[in-house]
Amino acid sequence: MTTSPKVPGPNPGGHVADQPHLPMRPLWGCGTCRAEWPCQSARAALLIEYRANLVALRVYLSALMAEADAQLSQVSRASDLYRRFLSWVG
Ligand SMILES: [Zn+2]
Numbered sequence: 001m002t003t004s005p006k007v008p009g010p011n012p013g014g015h016v017a018d019q020p021h022l023p024m025r026p027l028w029g030c031g032t033c034r035a036e037w038p039c040q041s042a043r044a045a046l047l048i049e050y051r052a053n054l055v056a057l058r059v060y061l062s063a064l065m066a067e068a069d070a071q072l073s074q075v076s077r078a079s080d081l082y083r084r085f086l087s088w089v090g
Helices: 040-049 054-072 081-085
Strands: none
Touching: 040 054, 054 081
16 A cells, blocks of 8 residues: 555545535534534545545545644634544545
């Protein structure tokens, strides 16, 4: 397994769901179902979209986690973001 980092690009139009479950900044709730992002639907869509490259998914989520950490720390105590953003990736 290669571990060379790749910068994942956004993939507009590549979402399989009718309604993409996207994060609403700066509170990082799902804009569609209001759960904490990434919600179950977002996770399922991401796993499908990145099924051939989970390394890229981890890089992508790591970047989002850092952004969420910076923004959430201004409004509340951000805790357990690793579990929320990354632990569920296979
Ligand atoms: Zn959602």
